Amino acid sequence: MMGGVRFTKGHGTGNDFVILPDPDGELALTPEIVASLCDRRRGIGGDGVLRVVRSAKHPEAAGLAGEAEWFMDYWNSDGSIAEMCGNGVRVFVRYLLDNDLATAVPAGLPVATRAGIMVALVSADTIKVRMTTPRVYAGSAATVGSLTLPGVAVDCGNPHLVCGLHDGVSLAGLDLHREPAFDAGVFPHGVNVEFVEQAEPVSGVDGHVRMRVHERGSGETLSCGTGALAVGAVALRDRGLSAGSIAVDVPGGRLIVTHDEADGWWLEGPAVLVATGSVL
Numbered sequence: 001m002m003g004g005v006r007f008t009k010g011h012g013t014g015n016d017f018v019i020l021p022d023p024d025g026e027l028a029l030t031p032e033i034v035a036s037l038c039d040r041r042r043g044i045g046g047d048g049v050l051r052v053v054r055s056a057k058h059p060e061a062a063g064l065a066g067e068a069e070w071f072m073d074y075w076n077s078d079g080s081i082a083e084m085c086g087n088g089v090r091v092f093v094r095y096l097l098d099n100d101l102a103t104a105v106p107a108g109l110p111v112a113t114r115a116g117i118m119v120a121l122v123s124a125d126t127i128k129v130r131m132t133t134p135r136v137y138a139g140s141a142a143t144v145g146s147l148t149l150p151g152v153a154v155d156c157g158n159p160h161l162v163c164g165l166h167d168g169v170s171l172a173g174l175d176l177h178r179e180p181a182f183d184a185g186v187f188p189h190g191v192n193v194e195f196v197e198q199a200e201p202v203s204g205v206d207g208h209v210r211m212r213v214h215e216r217g218s219g220e221t222l223s224c225g226t227g228a229l230a231v232g233a234v235a236l237r238d239r240g241l242s243a244g245s246i247a248v249d250v251p252g253g254r255l256i257v258t259h260d261e262a263d264g265w266w267l268e269g270p271a272v273l274v275a276t277g278s279v280l
């Protein structure tokens with residue numbers, strides 16, 4: 001397949017990635033290769049692939065090379081390409097730092113993505129990234145089995161549909177083995193669908209919610225950073241807050257979404273590397 005190619009495995013709140021170092025953009029990645037690397041039984045296993053390539057060496061990022069040395073070339077586990085991955089970019093930064101490809105700077109480490117430049121602040125346990133401003137723009141709905149749930153469309157650089165649960169519907173009870181049905185007129189390129197329920201108050205934040213997600217191109221995952229951003233934006237809006245922080249619990253842990261009117265939208269959580277190896 002790609003004999004001898006080195007990889008690292010990492011995750012952010014259980015959203016896991018195969019990281020492929022390719023500084024000069026020489027790997028001939030295809031959707032089939034990505035899908036086989038991500039296969040959990042016959043491959044390494046992952047929700048997606050993060051190719052680590054110099055911006056100057058990738059046709060989609062060369063224009064950003066003056067602002068960010070590295071480009072996160074993100075692929076979903078089915079081999080499709082996405083604009084952005086919030087957990088992915090945090091794990092990508094952990095990889096750059098641990099492999100001496102970049103150093104953390106107080107002003108933030110810039111990373112190029114298909115959704116533009118993201119800037120990362122690093123601490124011992126977490127990586128916090130300034131994200132694209134989420135745009136809450138339309139009402140829509142998702143159908144899971146016999147249940148149709150109204151929701152709101154949110155553009156986070158990639159498409160999201162945030163659906164709140166009404167009384168009598170439990171988050172744990174949703175069957176997300178299959179892709180929820182959605183309105184292709186609203187989401188012509190597919191959509192990541194988040195299901196949200198309110199959670200008990202926790203200190204230090206303005207709200208606390210729990211979510212599950214069905215990701216475009218990857219199925220149900222343990223976490224989605226851009227999904228948490230979309231959910232956080234809707235939660236702040238629903239509380240009438242133009243700034244503040246929301247704790248978003250995902251099956252794989254907790255992410256914190258913060259909006260600071262002067263400093264933008266931030267996503268914070270753990271980012272961990274777990275193994276390295278080479279593809280046979």
Ligand SMILES: N[C@@H](CCC[C@H](N)C(=O)O)C(=O)O
Binds near residue numbers: 015082215
């Ligand atoms: N898990 C990611 C999102 C990955 C891309 C998504 N599946 C899409 O196709 O838009 C995250 O942490 O944001």
